[in-house]
Amino acid sequence: MLKKVFSYLLVIAVAMSGFTACSSNSTGGKNVIKIGVFEPLTGENGGGGFQEVLGIRYANELYKTININGTTYTIELDEVDNKSDKTEAVSAANKLISDGVVAVLGSYGSGVSIAAGEYFEEAEIPAVGCSCTNPQVTDGNDYYFRTCFLDPFQGTVMASYARNHGYTRVAVITQLGDDYSEGLGSFFVRACERMGIQVVDTEKFQTNEQDFRSILSNIKSSDPQFVFAPSSIVSAPLILEQARELGMTCQFGGGDTWENGTIIDNAHGAAEGMVLTTFYDDKSQATEEGEKFLNGFKSYLVKNNQKEIIPAVSALGYDAYLAVYKAIEAAQSLEGPAIRDALSKLVFTGVTGEIKFDANGDADKNSAYVKEVENGQFVFKEIVTI
Amino acid sequence: MQYFLEQCLIGISIGGAYALIAIGYTLVYGILRLINFAHGDIFMVAGYIMIFTTANFPIYISIPITIIATCILGVVIEKVAYKPLRTAPRMSIMISAIGVSYFLQNFATYLFTALPSNYPPIYFLKKQIHIGYLKTNMADILTPIITILLVLILIWILKHTKIGLSMRAVSRDYEAASLMGIKINNTISYTFAIGSILAAVGSILYFTNRASVFPYSGSMPGLKCFVAAVFGGIGSIPGALIGGFFIGLCETLIKAVGYSTFSDAFTFVILIIVLLLRPTGLFGEKIIDKV
Known part of the structure; x- marks a missing residue:
């Protein structure tokens, strides 16, 4: 008996929630538009994804309302967790589509963006990636844009760094089945071959691997001067620390993901001297938007129990939100195709510099920031423009 | 060379740490016929507990606290998630374990x-040690020694104490044991406590x-240790020990070559081969169904 009553109640509750969901979208005095946030909050990239979300949330706080044809709309963020997993990513994307979002931001990690891209395209919802650097994200997808540079570029920058430092023997470590890591690794290898740098060893490791000593000993025996290991912030400190324990003295380098304070902490001093390429440097980059961002974001980070170092991905998240905001403003419409057209014509100066999208939907950026770790801090070294 | x-x-x-976790799987399976999928995560939580205790206490206090707290966690999980399902079909309790x-x-x-x-x-x-021309650290040397020592203690407990006797009795025949006046619930709690203690030591x-x-x-690590336990014969403690060392060694050598x-693939291929050719594992008891 009790069970029956309970199940009826459940049915009614589900039905009610359906009604309320409909009503809040279409009617009512409030004019609300939803922007989807497609980011990993759990799983392998959960930590980095959260930092990107913080940038987006902060932008939403500053740019909360928008004027379209004389009506003021409030922008709400619809956050879904793609769990750093390609299968979960598709269902998360479908949830956003059925929620009726006007645009999508994200994701951290290229693999999930590639997996979800075609669904956004089919639903004619423009998506703006923040830090997904693999070329395939926007390739052949009219509705995907991004605010960061690409892996072929990043790989070339790292290779030219190696050449400028007189390295002739390099090794590469990548993560098996990870589009970001394997993509960036292979672009680095190609760039090295073009520049006449010898790649003496390439090793791969499994997702969630915690013991790198075997593959590191292999690399050690081939005696490289520089090891390029694009990987997640979970793997990086383990690689660095275990390498130092094995007595490897060569320099280590990584991609944009490595600009994260946790790597320095977790590597227990082994991160000293490592080099990385990134999108943003808060000191050498003075834009008007950047000032606005810098002023409030540090205290916003502290409020969210984060360190006071601004992660580059937060800045990109902020810029991605701004791009969508400005595009909707320019289009004066909430239709997907209209926003997409506005995005492709958009030119604005964000936190990470001037942003305009090329025919592919990629931000037209041709410079990267090279940073090294000195005394437990990321220290800006040079801007490499190619 | x-x-x-x-x-x-x-x-x-690595094998030593795997063995410690694998024993946790094996013990629980021996008594409840349950594959405790939450065991690997208890191992992870032990890691977090260690982080927080060392932030507040010196190492020699925080290690015992970690071990005790993990032990309590294991017992609480059993009481909350598995005990209410004791009479339910075995599948439900396994799903509950996955949920945990x-x-x-x-x-x-x-x-x-x-x-x-x-x-x-x-x-x-962390101390570096040089044996001849081999360079290694204290943890690498100590892990297998501690593992084998703990296994010896465990076997002694099982053979010579009352708790061990009741554990063996429950694993043989659940109902007969309770008829003989053995408190089943207490015995199961002890099993989870021992399994969690081993997981805590393994995690450190x-x-x-x-x-x-x-x-x-x-x-x-949880999945791999499950494979180790199956390889050695689930329910058998020496089996779990050898299984753990075997998986750890094979994995490292494959990477070294x-x-x-293929290192992870190899681990799971072992699982399939064992299940196909010798489902009871190396040391598993043959199950005789009496009608």
Whole structure:
């Protein structure tokens, strides 16, 4: 008996929630538009994804309302967790589509963006990636844009760094089945071959691997001067620390993901001297938007129990939100195709510099920031423009 | 040769930690016929407990606290998630175990975020040691020794104490044991307590060499140790020990040869082969169904 009553109640509750969901979208005095946030909050990239979300949330706080044809709309963020997993990513994307979002931001990690891209395209919802650097994200997808540079570029920058430092023997470590890591690794290898740098060893490791000593000993025996290991912030400190324990003295380098304070902490001093390429440097980059961002974001980070170092991905998240905001403003419409057209014509100066999208939907950026770790801090070294 | 020996040491060290976790699987399976999928995550939580206790206490206090807290966690999980299902079909209790596993992972993500946390360096275990021309650290040497020592103690408990006797009785015949006046619930709690203590020790040894903990760091070791337990014959303690060392060594040697791509695949291929050819594993008892 009790069970029956309970199940009826459940049915009614589900039905009610359906009604309320409909009503809040279409009617009512409030004019609300939803922007989807497609980011990993759990799983392998959960930590980095959260930092990107913080940038987006902060932008939403500053740019909360928008004027379209004389009506003021409030922008709400619809956050879904793609769990750093390609299968979960598709269902998360479908949830956003059925929620009726006007645009999508994200994701951290290229693999999930590639997996979800075609669904956004089919639903004619423009998506703006923040830090997904693999070329395939926007390739052949009219509705995907991004605010960061690409892996072929990043790989070339790292290779030219190696050449400028007189390295002739390099090794590469990548993560098996990870589009970001394997993509960036292979672009680095190609760039090295073009520049006449010898790649003496390439090793791969499994997702969630915690013991790198075997593959590191292999690399050690081939005696490289520089090891390029694009990987997640979970793997990086383990690689660095275990390498130092094995007595490897060569320099280590990584991609944009490595600009994260946790790597320095977790590597227990082994991160000293490592080099990385990134999108943003808060000191050498003075834009008007950047000032606005810098002023409030540090205290916003502290409020969210984060360190006071601004992660580059937060800045990109902020810029991605701004791009969508400005595009909707320019289009004066909430239709997907209209926003997409506005995005492709958009030119604005964000936190990470001037942003305009090329025919592919990629931000037209041709410079990267090279940073090294000195005394437990990321220290800006040079801007490499190619 | 030196290279080979170095790799063997690494393999044996990983194997020792695997063995400690695998024994947890085996013990619980022996008594409840339950594969406790949450075991790998208890191992991960032990890592987090260690991080927080060392932040407040010196190492020699925080290690016992970690072990005791993990032990309590294991018993509480049994009381909350498995005990109410004791009369339910075995499948329900297994699903409950999977649920606990996901709960622990997501709860840890909620509490500590998915960013990896810094595991405290235990200097005593980190000390570099040179044996001849071999370079290694204290943790690598101590792991197999502690593992074997704990297994000997465990076997002694099982053979010579009242708790051990009741554990053996319950694993033989559940109903007959309760008719003989053995308190089943207490016995099961002891089993979970012992399994969790071993997982806590394993976690200290394991994370000392891999100095960061994140919410998913228990899932892969958990799965591999399950394979180790099956390989050795689930329900058998010497089996779990040998299984753990075998998996650890094979994995390391495969990576050393340069086939790191296949190291995990190999572990699970072993699982399939064992299940096909010898489902009871190396030392598993033959199950005789009496009608």
